[in-house]
Amino acid sequence: MAALEIKQVFKNYGSVQVLKDIDLSIESGEFLILVGPSGCGKSTLMNAIAGLDDITAGSISIAGRDVTRLSPKDRDIAMVFQSYALYPSMTVAENIAFGLEMRKVPKTQHEAEVARVARLLQIDHLLARKPAALSGGQRQRVAMGRALARQPQVYLFDEPLSNLDAKLRVEMRTEIKKLHQRLGTTIVYVTHDQIEAMTLADRIAVMRDGRVQQFGTPQQIYDEPVNLFVAGFMGSPAMNFIRADVTRAGSGYGVAVRTARGEAAVLALPERGAGLGPWLGREVILGLRPEQITHVMPHRRDEPLVATLECTVEVAEPTGPDTLIQIRLNEQDVNARIEPRAQAPVGQAMPLMFDMSKAVLFDPATEARCH
Amino acid sequence: MTETSRLFLGRIALYAALAAWAAFYLAPLAVMLLTSVKTLDDIRTGTLLSWPAALTLEPWLKAWSGACTGIRCEGLAPFMWNSVLITLPAVAISTAIGALNGYVLSKWRFRGSELFFGALLLGCFLPFQVLLIPMAQTLKALGLANTVSGLVLVHVICGLASTTLFFRNYYVGVPDELIRAAKLDGAGFFTIFWRILLPVSTPIIVVCVIWQFTQIWNDFLFGVVYSGLDTQPVTVALNNLVNTSTGVKEYNVDMAAALIAALPTLLVYVLAGKHFVRGLTAGAVKG
Numbered sequence: 001m002a003a004l005e006i007k008q009v010f011k012n013y014g015s016v017q018v019l020k021d022i023d024l025s026i027e028s029g030e031f032l033i034l035v036g037p038s039g040c041g042k043s044t045l046m047n048a049i050a051g052l053d054d055i056t057a058g059s060i061s062i063a064g065r066d067v068t069r070l071s072p073k074d075r076d077i078a079m080v081f082q083s084y085a086l087y088p089s090m091t092v093a094e095n096i097a098f099g100l101e102m103r104k105v106p107k108t109q110h111e112a113e114v115a116r117v118a119r120l121l122q123i124d125h126l127l128a129r130k131p132a133a134l135s136g137g138q139r140q141r142v143a144m145g146r147a148l149a150r151q152p153q154v155y156l157f158d159e160p161l162s163n164l165d166a167k168l169r170v171e172m173r174t175e176i177k178k179l180h181q182r183l184g185t186t187i188v189y190v191t192h193d194q195i196e197a198m199t200l201a202d203r204i205a206v207m208r209d210g211r212v213q214q215f216g217t218p219q220q221i222y223d224e225p226v227n228l229f230v231a232g233f234m235g236s237p238a239m240n241f242i243r244a245d246v247t248r249a250g251s252g253y254g255v256a257v258r259t260a261r262g263e264a265a266v267l268a269l270p271e272r273g274a275g276l277g278p279w280l281g282r283e284v285i286l287g288l289r290p291e292q293i294t295h296v297m298p299h300r301r302d303e304p305l306v307a308t309l310e311c312t313v314e315v316a317e318p319t320g321p322d323t324l325i326q327i328r329l330n331e332q333d334v335n336a337r338i339e340p341r342a343q344a345p346v347g348q349a350m351p352l353m354f355d356m357s358k359a360v361l362f363d364p365a366t367e368a369r370c371h
Numbered sequence: 372m373t374e375t376s377r378l379f380l381g382r383i384a385l386y387a388a389l390a391a392w393a394a395f396y397l398a399p400l401a402v403m404l405l406t407s408v409k410t411l412d413d414i415r416t417g418t419l420l421s422w423p424a425a426l427t428l429e430p431w432l433k434a435w436s437g438a439c440t441g442i443r444c445e446g447l448a449p450f451m452w453n454s455v456l457i458t459l460p461a462v463a464i465s466t467a468i469g470a471l472n473g474y475v476l477s478k479w480r481f482r483g484s485e486l487f488f489g490a491l492l493l494g495c496f497l498p499f500q501v502l503l504i505p506m507a508q509t510l511k512a513l514g515l516a517n518t519v520s521g522l523v524l525v526h527v528i529c530g531l532a533s534t535t536l537f538f539r540n541y542y543v544g545v546p547d548e549l550i551r552a553a554k555l556d557g558a559g560f561f562t563i564f565w566r567i568l569l570p571v572s573t574p575i576i577v578v579c580v581i582w583q584f585t586q587i588w589n590d591f592l593f594g595v596v597y598s599g600l601d602t603q604p605v606t607v608a609l610n611n612l613v614n615t616s617t618g619v620k621e622y623n624v625d626m627a628a629a630l631i632a633a634l635p636t637l638l639v640y641v642l643a644g645k646h647f648v649r650g651l652t653a654g655a656v657k658g
Contacts, residue, residue, distance in 0.1 A: 052551050073557040085548035089570030098566075102557035146556075 002061070003028040003186040004049070004154055009058030011044055011210075018044050020210045022058070026203060029184045035197040036207035037233070042190045045207070046158055049188060051075050063153045073102075078147035079156040082163065084139045086131035092142050093118075093127040099150045117145040120179070137168045144179075157189040161196065173199060194234050198222065206230045223358060228367035231287050231360065237324060240293075240334045242286045243364070246279040253279075255286050255361075260312045260328040261349060267307050267356050269371065276361075276371055284370060285362040290324065290335040292355045295342035305356040310349045311336075327352065407431065407626035414622055430623035434631055438624050440611040447631055450608035454588060454635075456519050457604055461526035462583040468527070469534020469579060470572065474564050476535065477542035478550050488539065494532030502529070503596055510597060517599030525597060526587045533586075534579050541575040542568065577646035585636050605632045 002025045011019035018041050026032045034042040047053040049060060051072035059068045067075045078099070086095050096117055097110040105113075118124045121141045131139060140160060147155055157176075161169045177200055180187055191197055197204050198218045206213045206221060206229075214226045225231035231239045244255040247266055253276040254266040267286075269276065300306055311327040318324075323340045326333055336352055344350035361371035402419055407430050409423040417424070436446035443449075475481075476488050506525055507516070515521030545568065553563045594604040603611075609632045613625050640647070 050551075050555060052554070072551075072555045077555065079552065079555050081548040081552055083546055083548050085546065085552035087549065087553070087567055089567070098553075098558075099556035102562070146552075150556075 473538025
């Protein structure tokens, strides 16, 4: 049985459609991430799941029960807000117990529940404090504690880490992942941070302009993006988009490229689906992630879809574990990720290995995936 | 001249100017205080600001319990009590309703609530004189003419525009996510108000109470129009006391009476003034 099922949900504000035909379904214990740029409708969708916003059409079920017309408190959900929304006049313990109190849970159970949650999140020593006396990370924990105390069917997290500094954000990210693995809870999580989405999710829904662009596992979204938007949004540094013509390459197809030094080459493409017959001789957008263009690794050189080209290093950005270099291909900037020690000085040429096995092609007109 | 000594002279000039202004504003109060402890002879022979020849509390006692306000000669004491009976409930009720109004208008918006708020704001700019006759008819119809309850009702109604404005603007600054969180926790309309919002409302409650207390205590118009002989507030009694002319004009008693009538508002402001400024700016910045 699906823990959360969203069917054909629409939401209009006046004449503006902010959610268009949303269909999503996750199983119990799954971690769903709604990701997209600001204004894509992800927060509206979360509010619709919570019941804080009405939907115009469609239905929402939680644990098999239609909750479309139910008020937030009757949906058996808990939410962690971006601003934490801790009740300022109550202590941490009172904050955590408030939901229990409202649900008429006997007083004797409050303490046990507060203690359990506090232990889980390591906030035992903070229970008597008011929110104003807590640091950002501590408030974040208390906000999660408040959600955990009620043990609802579904947890909703609305950009919970966006108010934390970079280091704490990574720590809390791991913490949330651990918590999810330990408790096996069903979580819906909104973020605009694609790294958060990749690291945390079991399933990702990438949204834009009120529509779900793609719904799948992180690896599917990363390796098999359905359109240019998803491909460009997920992954950092972003996927390279190179305009190139489709040509013959032996018995299959390839794309024609020309380096900054004037060397022309054909990069063979993997065979997939219906093939590229109709695209022969036409321009497509080649999508190639930076890590698929690397320094030459001799043991992989003979793989069928690997090609080597001499390219001029235009810019080099060392990140520590590897170095990002910029080269030019078909007169467009292209990023490559290489071993720091393999880098040639800026302005000089070095051989780069192109792994085309995961290359994807997009239709320049519709921006949809075409290979 | 060195830099420090120039700064020092600048300071002296600054403080001298400030002191002069302060003296200018305090002068009337000083005159009242000095006059209220002088004997009548002293007043006649001395100047306005001259130090009393002999301190006397007689005028204060007379103003409190002996001076004539029209035909009664019981001083201000009974009317002070009237004012208390009018002011305390009127302040409490108008603040409570204002808080609830502000809560609804900021956190439970409904279709047309902004228009409703706009219309309510008009009430802040309405001259109270236009209300006099319809209000008199209403009070008569309700059987509340010339009663303390009638005056309380008038003050509550006329205060609602400002109290609602205060609370609405304050609550607009309280994050909506707090309300949403409470809704998800299962709290209802009144629980959210009582448990979440009211505990953080102290600054604005103080502002509202000071504002309303000053308005209602100092009111003369409604007091003189809607009160009966036994229900006159202290402001009306003060007017009568000063205007009752039987023989000599007792300036010292008049001054003492005026000070007595003004004391409660002064007291409220001194006790809560710090919160007043804080609360006003808190509302103003996020309005």
